[in-house]
Amino acid sequence: MSDRPAVQRPETMPETPLLQRFIALVGEKNAMTEPSDVAPYLTENRGLYHGATPLVLKPGSTEEVSAILALASETGTPIVPAGGRTGLVGGQVPRDDGQDVVLSLERMNRVREVDPVANILVADGGCILADVQKAAEAHGRLFPLSLGSEGSCRIGGNLSTNAGGTAVLAYGNMRSFCLGLEVVLPTGEIWDGLRRLKKDNSGYDLRDLFIGAEGTLGVITGAVLKLFPRPLGRQVAFVGLKSTDAALKLFERAEKLCGTALTGFELMPRIGIEFTSRHIEGVRDPLATPHDWYVLIDISTSDSAATADAMMTTLLEAALGDELVEDAVIAASIAQQTEFWHLRESMSDAQKPEGGSIKHDVSVPISKIPVFMREAADAVMAAMPGARICAFGHLGDGNIHYNISQPLGADKADFIGRWREMNAVVHAIVRKHGGSISAEHGVGQLKRDELAGIRPEIETELMRRIKIAFDPAGIMNPGKVIDVP
Amino acid sequence: MSDRPAVQRPETMPETPLLQRFIALVGEKNAMTEPSDVAPYLTENRGLYHGATPLVLKPGSTEEVSAILALASETGTPIVPAGGRTGLVGGQVPRDDGQDVVLSLERMNRVREVDPVANILVADGGCILADVQKAAEAHGRLFPLSLGSEGSCRIGGNLSTNAGGTAVLAYGNMRSFCLGLEVVLPTGEIWDGLRRLKKDNSGYDLRDLFIGAEGTLGVITGAVLKLFPRPLGRQVAFVGLKSTDAALKLFERAEKLCGTALTGFELMPRIGIEFTSRHIEGVRDPLATPHDWYVLIDISTSDSAATADAMMTTLLEAALGDELVEDAVIAASIAQQTEFWHLRESMSDAQKPEGGSIKHDVSVPISKIPVFMREAADAVMAAMPGARICAFGHLGDGNIHYNISQPLGADKADFIGRWREMNAVVHAIVRKHGGSISAEHGVGQLKRDELAGIRPEIETELMRRIKIAFDPAGIMNPGKVIDVP
Secondary structure (H helix, E strand, O other), X not given: OOOOOOOOOOOOXXXXXXHHHHHHHHOHHHEEOOHHHHHHHHEOXXXXXXOOOOOEEOOOOHHHHHHHHHHHHHHOOOEEEEOOOOXXXXXXXXXXXXXOEEEEOOOOOOEEEEEOOOOEEEEEOOOEHHHHHHHHHHOOEEOOOOOOOOOOOEHHHHHHOXXXXXXXXXXXXXXXHEXXXXXXXXXXXXXXXXXXXXXXXXXXXXXXXXXXXXXXXOEEEEEEEXXXXXXXXXXXXXXXXXXXXXXXXXXXHHHHHHHHHEEEEEEEEHHHHHHHHHHOOOOOOOOOOOOOEEEEEXXXXXXXXXXXXXXXXXXXXXXXXOOOOXXXXXXXXXXXXXXXXXXXXXXXXXXXXXXXXXXXXXXXXXXXXXHHHHHHHHHHHHHOOOOEEEEEEEHHHOEEEEEEEOOOOOOHHHHHOOHHHHHHHHHHHXXXXXXXXXXXXXXXXXXXXXXXHHOOHHHHHHHHHHHHHHOOOOOEOOOOOOOOO | OOOOOOOOOOOOOOOOHHHHHHHHHHOHHHEEOOHHHHHHHHEOOOOOOEOOOOOEEOOOOHHHHHHHHHHHHHHOOOEEEEOOOOOOOOOOOOOOOOOOEEEEOOOOOOEEEEEXXXXXXXXXXXXXXXXXXXXXXXXXXXXXXXXXXXXXXXHHHHHHOOOOOOOHHHHOOHHHHEEEEEEEXXXXXXXXXXXXXXXXXXXXXXXXXXXXXOOOOOEEEEEEEEOEEOOOEEEEEEEEEOOHHHHHHHHHHHHHHHHHHEEEEEEEEHHHHHHHHHHOOOOXXXXXOOOOEEXXXXXXXXXXXXXXXXXXXXXXXXXXXXXXXXXXXXXXXXXXXXXHHHHHHOOXXXXXXXXXXXXXXXXXXXXXXXXXXXXXXHHHHHHOOOOEEEXXXXXXXXXXXXXXXXXXXXXXXXXXXXXXXXXXXXXXHHHHOOOEOEOOOOOOOOOHHHHHHHOOHHHHHHHHHHHHHHOOOOOEOOOOOOOXX
8 A cells, every 4th residue: 555645643732822822713612622522533434544633623603714714824824624524535634744723614504594586595614415405495496416425515515626416417516506605715804705696797707716626725604506496307217238338329319308307317337236236225136137237317307207207218118119228117106216326326335345446536528438438447457357347427427436346355455555556547548538537526635646747737837826826825725636836 | 978988099000020020920911900901800899999909910720829929928018819809898909009919819710529429519719609509500409608799709709708698597608618628828828628528626627717707817719618409399488567576476487387498588678679669670569568577488398399388388377367477478480489589689779779878787686686677767767867778688697788778859978978877876776786787798898997896805806816827927908807006
């Protein structure tokens, strides 16, 4: 594992007068220094990163965040913003030298307002995604962002990473749902950009610059979010196919027939069905015989369930007739719709009992999916005979979670030790096809240097100039996204 | 008119060795210095601005644009990028001191590629919008940006102004259709950001910073654009109502019933129907009796015309039954659908024979439309008795073109001389309701200083820092969008 990011133990830092000044800004009961209290803020779910901090601050208002950042700028204290801390690239983990102070938004967790006429919801940066979804639902509206971690991830983090998930095909990434932001700048100044307008061409697009900046340009403390009408009809199908070429052709037909009603088009390999059937409770293979590839199709219609069902039937009858698909089952109930999605969403967890898994979060133009999948499989199998490729994901977005489970009987530590090597193998094919090695999870610590090596030099240079223009003291989440010498 | 932007005559500048260096970069036949050749580049459609230039350059490639900007940076020569020059805020007009060189993209007008599987089109920055629409149609796809000037405006300008138009409700502004950009930076460096990916979280969002920057941060020379499935069904209706409150309620119902199938929801006042019936060939009032307000509803469905028609009938039968609308007619043919849209799209032109018109391009949260319309009308009539308010536009986007025709019998010049005064009256109401005074036309010269006075100071300061970081020599479209001291 010598080539992986360093993993270090946390260290307790002695309290200093400077830390006391920070603590005074939020009050003793909203500041944590005990190692056992601080420990959860030093790790992330994959166990790739472990940092250290002398202090976790939990401000209760935008003004308190402002006071913290003003003091941080004055004293050159690095600040790591934390939301639900579910990120997968180490963006939320402090560095390991024990100098970074963690600023957690967890107390700023209110839905400030819902306006169902304007289809708008205003939330604190620390509001949990599921709470936003529920507030929208209570007003008969849909907030379409949906991801595995929705019960704990927070809106500020969703915005800072431009989160994706399972409904991007119809609704877009988090960026698409945001009308306005409230941001505390590294200097402590508050930018009130909480606009509620669908159209506003009145200057440079600062909003989209803060979105996806992973807390390196400021702290998102509030947001105006777009709501949508709840679809009145839905149908889900599970389809077996011979190849990813067939899956792509089926996607083209589905898009043509359904337009914006096509909400999900998820690709899965045979091995993923085997892993989930074997390890996940309640999952069974929905089809009678095995197929090399599968897709889950989700159609949501504005008018009625009958329309969604009719669309799905039309699509699949024609595809079966033309032998484009080998077999298909349309959900007979809402419970079965949920079952199909449960299978798809368990695909990552189902790999854990199979040993180590080396992950990639990549995207290519949709038309390149089949050739990418073929070439990547050839390259991976040549580099590591016996590797079990469980590559699945959002075909409709060109976004594949290209996961590799260890060969049967392999040593897990040896396998994981080849993480960077296997990344290089897969990412070379991604780049050949004009793809991205960071499709939806972001940059953080994990991909900062690899991306700096891949990106056009002028692009990294422009990012550096923006970083310096916004954060001249270099206090905002340093070491993440972009390295400023 | 002393308070309006100064209007000046062009002056011919003597050719200098510096100009010869610029001319050598594109060749004599692609450089213009004769006053009669240069004249069209010095004006804009509303006649508010008139500038001067010694030279118009028409580069034929990204490399030539790069060479021009490199020389401009080296010599401190101001550059004004020009596309179709249909903008309404003076962004495309050189300043009047005769120092600005115009860089026209008109020769870079190719559709570089169409990929109907990936739903992608790659165009030069100087490609005419209508040519992009046609190329998409030839491949059975839709490029949804649609505006009055589509026969002459160009993609680089559409991107630089984040153009809106008549299909924003369903598809969004130009920003929503762009996956990647090629930009020549003020230094002459070329940023190849021509990505084709639906998902890419690999750094700061430079793309959205260049979009809407009106050529002040660089020159957009190419773009990867998103295509959409062509809707298979469409229906259009023309509706008479008592009030804007009723129009808003009808919009809520339409959105709930139709979801993303609701493509247009346009508000018009009685006077607009009178103006168009009186002055525009082929326009007649679609309804038998007069109503205070009208809406045009456009429904486009992915599956069939029958679905669109059924949705429209369901919506309007219920609204007539509840007396929410006074009268309605559903188009009986595609020709009639076109007629209804022709009426709506002629509303600006129909004002010209009525004398002077003072214009506003404003947006408010949709739920505030009725109160905004009432308060603005009261304020305008108090300031200018007899004013004829022809406020119409994209109710579904909260975007109203708040035009005021001169009182009957008034002197046109006196009336136009009150432009800034009436702007102040209307914009005060817009700001009270959290709106934007620059909804879709942009900033340019027209709104630069007014917006600087309205915007939070920190926002203007961040814009300045970005401008300086990207264009330290200050050569890119100086005087537009943001004033850098």
